[in-house]
Amino acid sequence: MRLVGQLGVLGRFQRALLKDLEPIQILRNLLEVATEEGVERAALFLYHPKTRELVGEVASGRGRHYTVSAIALPLYQKGAVQEAFFAEGPVRRGEEWLLPVVGEEAEFCWADPEARCQVRPRATRETRPLICPTCPRFGAKGVLSLEGVPQALQPLLLLLAQLTALALKNGELLAERNRALQNLSRHVEALSHVSALAREVARALEPSAVLETLARSLSQRFGFYRVTVALVRGGWLEGFLTVKGENLFWTEGRSRIHLDLASSPDPLARAVRERRTLLLEREYLPPAAAQEAGAKVAYVPILAEAEALGAVAVDHGPGGPAVTEEEMRYVELLSGVAGVALRNAQLYREKTQLSLALAAERKRLSQVLEELPDGVVVLFGDRGFANGRAREALGLGAEVLLEDLPGVLGPALEGGRLEVALGGATYSVRGRQVGEMRVLVLHDITERSRMERALRDQVAFTQALVDVAQAALRQRGLTSLAGAIVERLQTLFAADESLLWAEGEGEGEVLSGTCALPTPLPRPNLMEKALAEDRPLGVETLQAEDCALAASLGLKSALVVPFRAEGFRGGLFLGYRKERRFSERLLSRLGQVGTLLALVLEKARFLAMVEAEEERLKALLENSQDVVYVLDREGLIRFVSASVRAVLGYDPEGYKRAPVSGLDFVHPEDRFLAEELFRELLHHPGEVRTGQFRVLHADGTPIPMEAWGRNLLEEPRVMGVVVNLRDLRPRLEADRLKGEFIAAVSHELRTPLAVIMGLAELLREEELSPSAQESVDLILENAFRLKTMVDNLLDTSRLEAGRFEVARRPVNLKPLLADLARSFQGVARLSGVAFQVELSELPILEADPDRVVQVVGNLLSNAFKFTPPGGRVRFGARQEGEAVVLEVEDTGPGIPEEELPKLFQRYARAENARARGVSGTGLGLFISKHIVEAHGGRIEVQTQVGKGSLFRVILPLYGPHPVG
Numbered sequence: 009m010r011l012v013g014q015l016g017v018l019g020r021f022q023r024a025l026l027k028d029l030e031p032i033q034i035l036r037n038l039l040e041v042a043t044e045e046g047v048e049r050a051a052l053f054l055y056h057p058k059t060r061e062l063v064g065e066v067a068s069g070r071g072r073h074y075t076v077s078a079i080a081l082p083l084y085q086k087g088a089v090q091e092a093f094f095a096e097g098p099v100r101r102g103e104e105w106l107l108p109v110v111g112e113e114a115e116f117c118w119a120d121p122e123a124r125c126q127v128r129p130r131a132t133r134e135t136r137p138l139i140c141p142t143c144p145r146f147g148a149k150g151v152l153s154l155e156g157v158p159q160a161l162q163p164l165l166l167l168l169a170q171l172t173a174l175a176l177k178n179g180e181l182l183a184e185r186n187r188a189l190q191n192l193s194r195h196v197e198a199l200s201h202v203s204a205l206a207r208e209v210a211r212a213l214e215p216s217a218v219l220e221t222l223a224r225s226l227s228q229r230f231g232f233y234r235v236t237v238a239l240v241r242g243g244w245l246e247g248f249l250t251v252k253g254e255n256l257f258w259t260e261g262r263s264r265i266h267l268d269l270a271s272s273p274d275p276l277a278r279a280v281r282e283r284r285t286l287l288l289e290r291e292y293l294p295p296a297a298a299q300e301a302g303a304k305v306a307y308v309p310i311l312a313e314a315e316a317l318g319a320v321a322v323d324h325g326p327g328g329p330a331v332t333e334e335e336m337r338y339v340e341l342l343s344g345v346a347g348v349a350l351r352n353a354q355l356y357r358e359k360t361q362l363s364l365a366l367a368a369e370r371k372r373l374s375q376v377l378e379e380l381p382d383g384v385v386v387l388f389g390d391r392g393f394a395n396g397r398a399r400e401a402l403g404l405g406a407e408v409l410l411e412d413l414p415g416v417l418g419p420a421l422e423g424g425r426l427e428v429a430l431g432g433a434t435y436s437v438r439g440r441q442v443g444e445m446r447v448l449v450l451h452d453i454t455e456r457s458r459m460e461r462a463l464r465d466q467v468a469f470t471q472a473l474v475d476v477a478q479a480a481l482r483q484r485g486l487t488s489l490a491g492a493i494v495e496r497l498q499t500l501f502a503a504d505e506s507l508l509w510a511e512g513e514g515e516g517e518v519l520s521g522t523c524a525l526p527t528p529l530p531r532p533n534l535m536e537k538a539l540a541e542d543r544p545l546g547v548e549t550l551q552a553e554d555c556a557l558a559a560s561l562g563l564k565s566a567l568v569v570p571f572r573a574e575g576f577r578g579g580l581f582l583g584y585r586k587e588r589r590f591s592e593r594l595l596s597r598l599g600q601v602g603t604l605l606a607l608v609l610e611k612a613r614f615l616a617m618v619e620a621e622e623e624r625l626k627a628l629l630e631n632s633q634d635v636v637y638v639l640d641r642e643g644l645i646r647f648v649s650a651s652v653r654a655v656l657g658y659d660p661e662g663y664k665r666a667p668v669s670g671l672d673f674v675h676p677e678d679r680f681l682a683e684e685l686f687r688e689l690l691h692h693p694g695e696v697r698t699g700q701f702r703v704l705h706a707d708g709t710p711i712p713m714e715a716w717g718r719n720l721l722e723e724p725r726v727m728g729v730v731v732n733l734r735d736l737r738p739r740l741e742a743d744r745l746k747g748e749f750i751a752a753v754s755h756e757l758r759t760p761l762a763v764i765m766g767l768a769e770l771l772r773e774e775e776l777s778p779s780a781q782e783s784v785d786l787i788l789e790n791a792f793r794l795k796t797m798v799d800n801l802l803d804t805s806r807l808e809a810g811r812f813e814v815a816r817r818p819v820n821l822k823p824l825l826a827d828l829a830r831s832f833q834g835v836a837r838l839s840g841v842a843f844q845v846e847l848s849e850l851p852i853l854e855a856d857p858d859r860v861v862q863v864v865g866n867l868l869s870n871a872f873k874f875t876p877p878g879g880r881v882r883f884g885a886r887q888e889g890e891a892v893v894l895e896v897e898d899t900g901p902g903i904p905e906e907e908l909p910k911l912f913q914r915y916a917r918a919e920n921a922r923a924r925g926v927s928g929t930g931l932g933l934f935i936s937k938h939i940v941e942a943h944g945g946r947i948e949v950q951t952q953v954g955k956g957s958l959f960r961v962i963l964p965l966y967g968p969h970p971v972g
Contacts, residue, residue: 233325
């Protein structure tokens with residue numbers, strides 16, 4: 009019986025669900041049935057996404073009017089209704105049941121987000137009011153509140169919540185259906201307007217009528233307050249007409265709309281330029297356009313086959329609604345129809361104008377055809393007309409019938425091209441069909457045909473000469489070449505006898521002939537006459553007095569061709585035993601034969617010289633002690649001199665059998681030096697670069713080599729990188745012996761020098777006469793100079809042997825430099841040179857004090873040597889950052905700029921020093937530079953010719969570690 013009662017209750021709920029179609033009324037019916045079945049109060053709270061609130065929509069109750077329509081519960085606040093909204097099942101609070109209303113079957117992940125949420129960021133119970141309603145998995149729609157639910161009705165609570173969700177779903181579907189029906193009705197009405205407008209526009213044959221129909225239809229049928237139409241004129245967009253309310257204004261030629269399509273920012277110009285619709289709010293419009301515009305304005309281009317013809321602007325005017333996206337689509341559709349109709353109207357106008365022009369053009373064409381130099385026949389079907397030249401060539405009248413034309417012109421009537429002979433002349437006939445009209449053009453090519461035949465003859469003759477030259481040049485040697493060319497020219501000109509004679513450096517020689525001839529040639533002869541007149545000769549009837557040579561050979565006619573080349577001259581004689589007639593064309597071609605003979609013989613002589621030069625060069629390379637390589641851009645060997653066999657033991661022809669890289673023969677430890685040199689050569693075309701590295705002999709012995717290279721890749725005669733290798737072993741051995749000799753002599757000189765200097769020092773302590781004291785000083789000065797020279801030679805020997813060392817220790821240089829400066833005061837007085845000393849406080853420096861004093865002494869000694877009396881020498885020392893700077897400046901003659909690069913080289917001395925007779929070995933600056941670099945420093949020079957020089961030594965406080 010209980011089940012029967014529940015089924016009855018369910019039936020009443022079902023009837024309430026089906027009673028009405030409006031969603032709110034359905035919900036109200038459901039809640040009324042609930043109160044009739046014993047529920048004291050019932051209310052429904054629905055979720056509104058925009059406000060994020062649960063709003064009381066409908067309510068029902070007994071005993072008193074009950075409503076919750078004014079209640080809005082924010083989702084983020086704490087409350088029983090909000091808690092039930094996220095619950096998975098009914099929530100009971102005293103006598104009140106709160107049932108979540110869920111639209112579709114769901115996983116209820118929002119009920120326990122910590123355990124069930126699978127999206128990022130994951131929601132929690134605290135954040136789910138903000139995150140979960142926006143998730144696509146969220147299905148809750150509201151909360152059903154029931155108070156005082158009878159015991160018998162409680163098992164049906166879940167079903168009641170589901171019925172409520174079903175009612176909400178039905179309501180949504182009904183609302184969507186109503187909206188769809190409204191939109192469909194609106195679309196049908198708008199499409200009927202579009203169809204009617206398309207028919208009206210299609211009937212218009214004038215562009216102005218098309219645009220007026222478009223503007224009035226948009227205004228009257230679609231309710232736009234203002235419609236503006238602008239058209240493209242060249243590179244500008246110009247206003248054409250405007251409909252405002254009920255009035256139409258033609259603005260062509262006087263509109264304020266005159267916009268540059270390429271650069272104008274106006275929306276009308278942009279819509280045309282970009283070929284797309286713009287829907288802009290009033291605040292984004294230009295000030296002039298925004299004054300009377302609606303909330304939104306649409307700018308639509310008028311297109312025809314992707315070509316922009318103009319643009320339309322529509323709006324609903326001040327105070328009117330904004331143009332919607334839907335309205336904009338209809339405007340785009342109508343603008344497209346108008347674009348096609350506008351293009352058709354323009355084509356119709358052009359066609360009408362063309363028809364009128366065609367009639368006038370036809371009349372003028374017939375007049376022009378009569379004046380043409382070519383013959384023209386025009387046929388319309390089987391009839392037509394011909395101009396005067398065609399009538400003359402074909403023997404026709406002014407009226408032409410197809411059957412009157414010669415049958416030979418048939419291919420031309422089909423659109424072909426041919427050449428025919430008509431009335432003793434040659435014509436090129438070309439036909440063309442244009443629609444139903446056929447045109448024949450007859451061009452007189454009589455003269456051109458004659459010239460083409462002459463040209464073909466000339467080409468054939470020239471090709472024959474080329475063949476003669478090629479065949480002759482295949483011969484080796486001047487004699488065989490001359491015989492080959494004479495033989496072929498004799499055949500070409502069908503001569504009975506031939507003779508080729510040349511004269512160089514005053515001596516004549518018969519290079520080739522078909523018979524034995526005396527030398528010199530008998531006189532008179534035509535050869536000398538042709539050379540004297542410098543032109544070919546053609547003698548058709550020979551007399552004995554004309555040419556003794558021809559008379560001796562029994563010839564009746566002859567051709568003589570003179571030629572001249574650099575360093576020699578000569579001629580070709582062709583004789584005939586029967587009289588011949590020589591045409592002007594033949595005689596004109598003899599000049600080409602003379603040019604050919606000169607070129608071939610000159611090239612033969614040149615090739616002989618080149619071969620001799622090549623043989624000489626080959627002999628030089630084979631006997632050279634240097635090895636010459638030619639490498640390509642990748643370093644592969646393209647040539648190697650024969651001397652490579654004697655110097656390195658390799659086969660000079662080996663690179664021809666397989667690709668070989670020139671760098672493969674360099675000692676592995678020196679490979680980077682050779683690669684660096686090769687890169688330098690590639691990056692500096694035409695410049696000379698040198699280097700030294702070891703090259704492996706064929707037996708594996710490393711040989712020190714000096715390389716001299718030059719990039720000649722762009723030189724057509726070489727097209728490669730030339731590298732010259734020279735064996736350094738003889739020079740290194742000589743340097744070693746020289747070094748040993750210098751070291752031995754220096755050591756032998758030091759002992760007697762020490763004795764001389766010691767005795768001189770003792771003599772200075774004695775009381776001597778002034779003249780004797782001066783002699784002792786002179787002995788000491790020259791002994792010191794000789795000791796300095798010996799020390800420099802020893803240091804140079806150590807540098808060359810790699811045994812040069814500096815003993816660095818912490819030292820204060822100022823006292824040492826002060827003592828050194830005092831030792832030069834006497835030199836300054838004797839030289840008549842002002843000596844200025846500027847010594848600042850110096851920090852402790854890691855240096856070899858003796859070597860530093862040696863460097864400064866060398867610089868001061870040079871300064872006093874080169875500074876003339878009355879000049880000035882300045883010596884200074886100071887600290888700059890982490891370095892000590894020593895400067896020696898003089899007012900001497902200076903150093904020429906071209907001598908600066910070799911200033912610090914061994915035995916190098918300036919030209920002005922030698923010119924003035926200043927003594928010295930040229931080793932001081934060479935040794936000083938190596939001492940400074942051994943301390944990790946550098947030495948610089950600034951000089952100006954005629955004003956003096958400044959030498960600057962820069963020493964770091966802490967130089968490189970001795971091991972480094």
